[in-house]
Amino acid sequence: MSQGTRRFPTDTDDGMLLIISGPSGVGKTTITRGVERSIADSVFSVSCTTRPRTSADVEGVDYRFVTDDEFEAMRARGEFLESAGMYGKKYGTPRAWVEEQLKRGRLVILEIDVQGALQVKAAMPGAYCIFVLPPSEATLLQRLRDRKRDDESAIQRRFAAAKQEIDSAHAAGIYDMFLVNERVDPAIAAAVDAVTRARAARKS
Numbered sequence: 001m002s003q004g005t006r007r008f009p010t011d012t013d014d015g016m017l018l019i020i021s022g023p024s025g026v027g028k029t030t031i032t033r034g035v036e037r038s039i040a041d042s043v044f045s046v047s048c049t050t051r052p053r054t055s056a057d058v059e060g061v062d063y064r065f066v067t068d069d070e071f072e073a074m075r076a077r078g079e080f081l082e083s084a085g086m087y088g089k090k091y092g093t094p095r096a097w098v099e100e101q102l103k104r105g106r107l108v109i110l111e112i113d114v115q116g117a118l119q120v121k122a123a124m125p126g127a128y129c130i131f132v133l134p135p136s137e138a139t140l141l142q143r144l145r146d147r148k149r150d151d152e153s154a155i156q157r158r159f160a161a162a163k164q165e166i167d168s169a170h171a172a173g174i175y176d177m178f179l180v181n182e183r184v185d186p187a188i189a190a191a192v193d194a195v196t197r198a199r200a201a202r203k204s
């Protein structure tokens with residue numbers, strides 16, 4: 001606990017960072033939100049992004065939507081724990097909020113890509129990292145189509161990017177768990193179990 005940080009009655013020394021990554025269409029957001037609901041003292045880190053808000057996004061809940069100038073000003077002030085570019089848009093994790101929550105003893109969940117996970121792991125080697133995999137490439141392609149979010153050429157681009165993301169996750173060497181999302185409830189249960197064990201092992 002750093003000097004000057006006020007302690008609250010709910011504070012513990014149990015802070016842990018959980019990174020959840022995975023290609024788009026794999027169901028990673030559902031798993032992330034499921035883990036958040038299942039672990040009482042967990043909190044989800046809301047990233048900043050320059051990508052446009054879709055009708056499914058809630059400002060301040062899914063992302064903080066910022067302009068490119070705002071993003072660059074925040075980056076220049078060192079306000080991001082990590083940041084990455086995807087599809088020409090920028091994404092970043094707010095450093096101060098994450099550090100504050102860790103001091104409070106929370107399980108802090110970051111849903112970020114492999115580039116970002118590598119940066120966080122280098123700065124905070126204690127982070128526990130999960131990569132969500134589809135049961136097969138064919139299932140992933142089908143899920144991307146079922147979302148009805150993109151046209152066929154965009155689907156093919158996302159599919160190629162997804163395969164690349166999976167390859168870079170294996171090469172990164174930072175993931176503690178590769179979680180196959182065959183059915184969502186057992187996948188959430190397996191993630192919760194792994195995280196709970198990893199957290200308990202740190203205390204012993």
Ligand code: 5GP
Nearest residue numbers: 047048083084091092093111112113115116
């Ligand atoms: P989407 O635009 O579909 O919500 O997210 C695109 C990708 O950006 C996903 O792989 C998501 O995990 C990743 N992402 C979201 N927020 C962040 C962030 O703050 N940092 C990094 N590095 N990746 C992020």
